[in-house]
Amino acid sequence: MAAKNLAIADNELSELLSHYSLIYLKQYWPELPDSPVGWADNAVLMLAYQEAALAVQRHFKGRPLRMLDVSTGPALAPLLAMATCVSEVQLSDYYGDNRRCLQNMPIEYWKNYVPMLIKIFNHPEKKATEILALLDKLRSARVPVEVDLFRDPPFPVSVKPHEYELISMQFVADAITENEKDFLRCLGRITDMVAPGSAFIMSAAVDCSSWQLGQFAQPSPNISEKTIVDFLASQNFEILNLSRSMRHAGLAYSGGWIVLSALRSK
Numbered sequence: 127m128a129a130k131n132l133a134i135a136d137n138e139l140s141e142l143l144s145h146y147s148l149i150y151l152k153q154y155w156p157e158l159p160d161s162p163v164g165w166a167d168n169a170v171l172m173l174a175y176q177e178a179a180l181a182v183q184r185h186f187k188g189r190p191l192r193m194l195d196v197s198t199g200p201a202l203a204p205l206l207a208m209a210t211c212v213s214e215v216q217l218s219d220y221y222g223d224n225r226r227c228l229q230n231m232p233i234e235y236w237k238n239y240v241p242m243l244i245k246i247f248n249h250p251e252k253k254a255t256e257i258l259a260l261l262d263k264l265r266s267a268r269v270p271v272e273v274d275l276f277r278d279p280p281f282p283v284s285v286k287p288h289e290y291e292l293i294s295m296q297f298v299a300d301a302i303t304e305n306e307k308d309f310l311r312c313l314g315r316i317t318d319m320v321a322p323g324s325a326f327i328m329s330a331a332v333d334c335s336s337w338q339l340g341q342f343a344q345p346s347p348n349i350s351e352k353t354i355v356d357f358l359a360s361q362n363f364e365i366l367n368l369s370r371s372m373r374h375a376g377l378a379y380s381g382g383w384i385v386l387s388a389l390r391s392k
């Protein structure tokens with residue numbers, strides 16, 4: 127892809143973002159399609175996030191939701207897919223560089239992901255510029271906070287998770303653990319924070335033994351969909367909807383993914 131075709135020049139991004147944030151974005155959320163298979167996987171993923179947020183919004187009868195996102199990374203695409211359901215959001219990440227990236231990167235980076243949102247929630251007439259402006263407003267309203275899933279509690283005491291109608295966590299517990307026990311411990315730290323009557327949206331790689339970060343293979347705990355669903359049931363969650371990836375060769379991870387929305391009953 128010629129550099130002149132990029133809305134945001136590579137060198138401009140390199141100055142703004144740390145090496146880690148940039149590598150992650152380029153591999154999983156590139157500004158422009160760099161591989162047809164990866165771009166198609168992202169399109170299905172964006173629709174899965176949109177469906178999950180719609181299911182939660184329907185449950186709350188259209189009421190705008192306050193959302194706490196666990197380890198947003200440098201990626202605003204999941205929030206973009208949920209943006210019109212959310213009235214305010216608290217973003218977070220373990221790494222300071224990702225937290226700075228979330229605040230500072232040009233919002234236009236995400237413009238090619240807007241057309242993936244075919245429903246644009248209940249407002250199909252909304253223009254791409256309006257959706258990006260909404261995303262920019264949401265990400266700028268609060269400074270992202272630090273989070274560590276290996277610590278109890280994971281968030282600083284200033285964050286009150288029970289005040290949020292929706293807690294979300296995309297590809298985190300599965301990305302930072304190597305076995306089922308640690309995965310469920312990290313997931314449990316977050317599900318414990320969901321108040322009775324509140325909702326949870328999560329995604330995770332399933333049947334996955336490794337994922338790439340640049341040239342390095344990262345371990346994955348090889349979790350099954352059933353393990354996640356059974357765990358949530360044991361924690362009094364009712365699944366509202368669940369989407370599965372199409373599985374293609376040539377992706378930067380093995381196996382597939384699921385995205386689900388769930389409601390905590392008590």
Ligand SMILES: C[S@@+](CC[C@H](N)C(=O)[O-])C[C@H]1O[C@@H](n2cnc3c(N)ncnc32)[C@H](O)[C@@H]1O
Pocket residue numbers: 196197198199200201204219220221224273274275276295296297298301302
């Ligand atoms: C695979 S990325 C997912 C990022 C983003 N949610 C997404 O869907 O693109 C995993 C994230 O976990 C974060 N992370 C690493 N160690 C962590 C820890 N101990 N506690 C919480 N998050 C951590 C990383 O900074 C990174 O943003």
